[in-house]
């Protein structure tokens with residue numbers, strides 16, 4: 001029994017060391033994951049965290065992130081497919097719970113062209129009661 005408990009503690013310590021390696025000391029979202037910066041949490045499990053965007057651009061606007069530090073979607077690898085799929089699967093449920101019950105929009109700004117500002121993969125989940133603005137203004141022809 002005591003041996004089992006010790007094994008549990010050792011496993012937990014190994015898991016904590018692994019998590020630490022997987023996070024970037026200076027990344028703002030990693031700091032949120034570690035609880036060093038507060039957030040308005042929407043959802044959390046072992047792999048992902050969702051929290052309200054600090055500067056919302058829609059009545060419902062939260063961010064869904066993997067806890068592992070992956071800078072951009074371009075740098076995601078096959079090993080990240082499971083967590084990215086999980087995020088896609090969670091988005092509709094969390095959007096509904098936040099009040100976006102008739103559709104929503106997912107945005108993953110990626111890299112320079114995508115104007116990604118925080119270099120830790122995140123999905124913006126946007127919605128509200130009324131339709132959102134158009135995705136991007138169409139160039140005039």
Ligand code: AMP
Nearest residue numbers: 028039052053054055109115116117118
């Ligand atoms: P992006 O331009 O796609 O990299 O978006 C980064 C998003 O992170 C912006 O919408 C910011 O408002 C949001 N953001 C930055 N810092 C925080 C924070 N501490 N808590 C919540 N949202 C944040």
Ligand code: ZN
Nearest residue numbers: 027030069120
């Ligand atoms: Zn990070």
